[in-house]
Amino acid sequence: xxxxxxxxxxxxxxxxxxxxxxxxxxxxxxxxxxxxxxxxxxxxxxxxxxxxxxxxxxxxxxxxxxxxxxxxxxxxxxxxxxxxxxxxxxxxxxxxxxxxxxxxxxxxxxxxxxxxxxxxxxxxxxxxxxxxxxxxxxxxxxxxxxxxxxxxxxxxxxxxxxxxxxxxxxxxxxxxxxxxxxxxxxxxxxxxxxxxxxxxxxxxxxxxxxxxxxxxxxxxxxxxxxxxxxxxxxxxxxxxxxxxxxxxxxxxxxxxxxxxxxxxxxxxxxxxxxxxxxxxxxxxxxxxxx
Amino acid sequence: xxxxxxxxxxxxxxxxxxxxxxxxxxxxxxxxxxxxxxxxxxxxxxxxxxxxxxxxxxxxxxxxxxxxxxxxxxxxxxxxxxxxxxxxxxxxxxxxxxxxxxxxxxxxxxxxxxxxxxxxxxxxxxxxxxxxxxxxxxxxxxxxxxxxxxxxxxxxxxxxxxxxxxxxxxxxxxxxxxxxxxxxxxxxxxxxxxxxxxxxxxxxxxxxxxxxxxxxxxxxxxxxxxxxxxxxxxxxxxxxxxxxxxxxxxxxxxxxxxxxxxxxxxxxxxxxxxxxxxxxxxxxxxxxxxxxxxxxxxxxxxxxxxxxxxxxxxxxxxxxxxxxxxxxxxxxxxxxxxxxxxxxxxxxxxxxxxxxxxxxxxxxxxxxxxxxxxxxxxxxxxxxxxxxxxxxxxxxxxxxxxxxxxxxxxxxxxxxxxxxxxxxxxxxxxxxxxxxxxxxxxxxxxxxxxxxxxxxxxxxx
Numbered sequence: 001x002x003x004x005x006x007x008x009x010x011x012x013x014x015x016x017x018x019x020x021x022x023x024x025x026x027x028x029x030x031x032x033x034x035x036x037x038x039x040x041x042x043x044x045x046x047x048x049x050x051x052x053x054x055x056x057x058x059x060x061x062x063x064x065x066x067x068x069x070x071x072x073x074x075x076x077x078x079x080x081x082x083x084x085x086x087x088x089x090x091x092x093x094x095x096x097x098x099x100x101x102x103x104x105x106x107x108x109x110x111x112x113x114x115x116x117x118x119x120x121x122x123x124x125x126x127x128x129x130x131x132x133x134x135x136x137x138x139x140x141x142x143x144x145x146x147x148x149x150x151x152x153x154x155x156x157x158x159x160x161x162x163x164x165x166x167x168x169x170x171x172x173x174x175x176x177x178x179x180x181x182x183x184x185x186x187x188x189x190x191x192x193x194x195x196x197x198x199x200x201x202x203x204x205x206x207x208x209x210x211x212x213x214x215x216x217x218x219x220x221x222x223x224x225x226x227x228x229x230x231x232x233x234x235x236x237x238x239x240x241x242x243x244x245x246x247x248x249x250x251x252x253x254x255x256x257x258x259x260x261x262x263x264x265x266x267x268x269x270x271x272x273x274x275x276x277x278x279x280x281x282x283x284x285x286x287x288x289x290x
Numbered sequence: 291x292x293x294x295x296x297x298x299x300x301x302x303x304x305x306x307x308x309x310x311x312x313x314x315x316x317x318x319x320x321x322x323x324x325x326x327x328x329x330x331x332x333x334x335x336x337x338x339x340x341x342x343x344x345x346x347x348x349x350x351x352x353x354x355x356x357x358x359x360x361x362x363x364x365x366x367x368x369x370x371x372x373x374x375x376x377x378x379x380x381x382x383x384x385x386x387x388x389x390x391x392x393x394x395x396x397x398x399x400x401x402x403x404x405x406x407x408x409x410x411x412x413x414x415x416x417x418x419x420x421x422x423x424x425x426x427x428x429x430x431x432x433x434x435x436x437x438x439x440x441x442x443x444x445x446x447x448x449x450x451x452x453x454x455x456x457x458x459x460x461x462x463x464x465x466x467x468x469x470x471x472x473x474x475x476x477x478x479x480x481x482x483x484x485x486x487x488x489x490x491x492x493x494x495x496x497x498x499x500x501x502x503x504x505x506x507x508x509x510x511x512x513x514x515x516x517x518x519x520x521x522x523x524x525x526x527x528x529x530x531x532x533x534x535x536x537x538x539x540x541x542x543x544x545x546x547x548x549x550x551x552x553x554x555x556x557x558x559x560x561x562x563x564x565x566x567x568x569x570x571x572x573x574x575x576x577x578x579x580x581x582x583x584x585x586x587x588x589x590x591x592x593x594x595x596x597x598x599x600x601x602x603x604x605x606x607x608x609x610x611x612x613x614x615x616x617x618x619x620x621x622x623x624x625x626x627x628x629x630x631x632x633x634x635x636x637x638x639x640x641x642x643x644x645x646x647x648x649x650x651x652x653x654x655x656x657x658x659x660x661x662x663x664x665x666x667x668x669x670x671x672x673x674x675x676x677x678x679x680x681x682x683x684x685x686x687x688x689x690x691x692x693x694x695x696x697x698x699x700x701x702x703x704x705x706x707x708x709x710x711x712x713x714x715x716x717x718x719x720x721x722x723x724x725x726x727x728x729x730x731x732x733x734x735x736x737x738x739x740x741x742x743x744x745x746x747x748x749x750x751x
Contacts, residue, residue, distance in 0.1 A: 023505040032504075037461055043555065043563040044461070069563055084461040086499035222555070222564075225459050225501055226685050227469075228547035229529040234538060239531060244687070258538050261638040265540050266565040 001081040015074045021085040022057030030122040031093030035224045037084040048119035062118035089224045090247045106188040108134040113194020128155040143167035200256035215251035217242045294397030297326040304618035311473045323408040327356035337390035343735030346370040364413035368420035372445035378407025381731045422492045427451040432517040437465020438730045439523035439721030442737030448492035457500040469554040503687035526722035527685035536632030541640035545584040545679035569593040569675035576679030582612040600628040600661040642672045710740025
């Protein structure tokens with residue numbers, strides 16, 4: 001069992017937790033992810049790592065309650081335990097293997113969308129610790145949904161944009177990137193993490209601008225160690241497994257339409273379970289299965 | 291009983307079992323097993339033992355069954371095997387112990403597998419556990435993977451007195467026994483969990499949720515955590531696909547995914563939180579045991595199932611018994627048939643698969659006649675799901691993160707067959723990680739050999 005040390009709601013429906021997981025904390029690098037099970041018999045849920053403390057043996061996760069199991073997770077408090085935390089999984093970001101002096105010469109921009117803001121944080125923090133500057137664009141629907149702002153300010157040049165213009169710049173992250181480019185920011189490298197649709201349009205723009213772009217894919221997964229192939233996607237015409245070959249890939253080569261289509265696989269079944277979980281004992285149909 | 295015919299084993303009715311996940315084979319009772327045991331000729335030079343990859347003293351335990359001494363029979367088997375209730379169910383006895391039985395020359399061989407199962411199941415019900423080590427050795431050994439090879443290796447080392455820890459990547463121990471083989475062939479709670487508890491009762495520690503190569507490396511286990519030897523039994527690896535058009539459509543799965551959802555995550559149970567597709571008409575591609583397991587699972591989840599295999603009936607690599615059971619349950623076999631393309635509907639879901647007829651040509655290097663396409667014979671099978679059961683390729687997680695661990699051109703770990711010794715000092719390996727996908731019992735044999743190899747290594751170190 002893995003003890004939850006801290007738990008809080010960051011904003012509507014997005015939760016932050018610090019969990020004891022010494023093996024993950026001692027080995028993880030920016031770009032990697034982990035898998036949890038909330039309880040015995042629970043589903044395996046892949047989650048991004050927002051931060052880690054090697055000495056305390058803890059990892060920080062940020063999660064949006066969007067399915068039956070993440071809803072259960074969101075209700076846990078400090079002192080509760082998770083049945084399983086396994087990781088780190090996937091490959092670390094290429095940035096951590098690059099020559100630091102070479103990195104310092106590059107102008108790097110991260111584009112973070114929604115809950116995808118969380119996995120950008122350890123990358124920006126890692127760069128800061130190694131003396132590398134970077135820009136980060138956080139995109140959110142509105143002011144209330146911007147997360148981790150204060151922590152990002154300490155590690156990067158932060159740009160915030162909201163869809164409704166209620167905070168920071170106004171418009172989608174692609175608009176912000178284009179504006180920054182027009183303002184004279186000539187980026188050499190882009191990392192985009194967020195909803196697939198956001199990553200798709202960021203890649204469309206960066207291709208036009210000629211900025212090499214890495215994306216972090218979050219498809220459906222079961223084991224997370226390469227065994228099941230559920231997370232397969234097409235990158236540059238080749239089939240890759242996000243869990244072992246990724247999760248980061250060359251965004252200009254990813255077949256996003258196919259990847260987004262594959263996300264639909266269990267939609268109706270997940271919706272049914274979500275209804276059941278929300279309504280609990282009061283569940284009385286409406287899920288299409290009763 | 292005239293001695294030529296074995297005592298038949300009771301099975302769940304085919305029509306009934308096609309709708310449930312309860313065990314197909316019901317096994318022998320006391321009378322049936324004692325009667326079957328009398329057929330053993332107790333040969334002076336028992337061929338059956340030669341046929342057993344873990345060399346169980348078969349005539350001895352069969353005689354004990356005949357005498358009604360289940361406890362004695364269990365301890366006889368336990369000397370050689372950590373997982374008798376599993377092996378009694380999933381070993382291909384027809385090509386091993388029973389294949390060598392003298393009785394088989396004129397008539398049926400002794401039902402050794404069913405007797406082993408009877409002994410293990412009865413011992414479990416009686417609460418009999420294997421005998422552990424008398425003296426502890428103060429030496430730590432790490433076992434990577436809790437599948438058949440790892441459990442066997444760990445059990446044997448614990449019996450010798452070593453301080454053994456098994457590291458398992460998944461949340462539950464058992465490897466292929468829990469994620470791969472379905473409930474109706476190998477009950478998880480009643481059989482697999484209990485046998486694993488027996489291994490733990492020998493003093494073996496188990497740490498789940500540890501992915502070796504990611505959470506911690508073999509080098510770190512040896513340099514920082516004090517393990518003096520390591521056994522790698524990490525299993526087969528990554529599922530293969532055919533690389534035909536349409537394979538990314540919704541409704542195309544690897545058998546590994548489909549079976550893991552159903553077996554490990556219990557998706558066959560309505561109360562499970564893990565979803566699984568309940569297909570109407572499902573095509574399973576492949577002819578091995580995994581293909582049979584996937585087909586029979588899809589059938590139980592409500593589908594009409596077609597097994598598509600490019601060679602003929604004789605060449606099916608699955609056990610005869612599994613093919614027979616599958617047919618009884620209503621699985622349709624489209625043999626000498628190979629898929630060429632999967633078609634999607636407007637929403638990206640599978641709607642059909644185009645296949646081509648094959649004929650057998652000259653034998654290939656494996657000795658099997660290789661299938662050749664018959665030009666112009668393409669035809670379409672309508673379906674809403676396709677399951678690919680085409681085998682696996684080794685997972686590079688361990689080989690790529692361990693210094694000095696040699697792999698061969700097929701990317702399997704190179705290990706000495708007798709001792710399990712790899713190219714790296716103190717590191718031993720066995721099972722599918724070495725051989726590529728094979729059987730439970732061969733993996734157990736390798737785990738056993740490696741336990742001996744590790745003991746010799748640590749005794750002379």
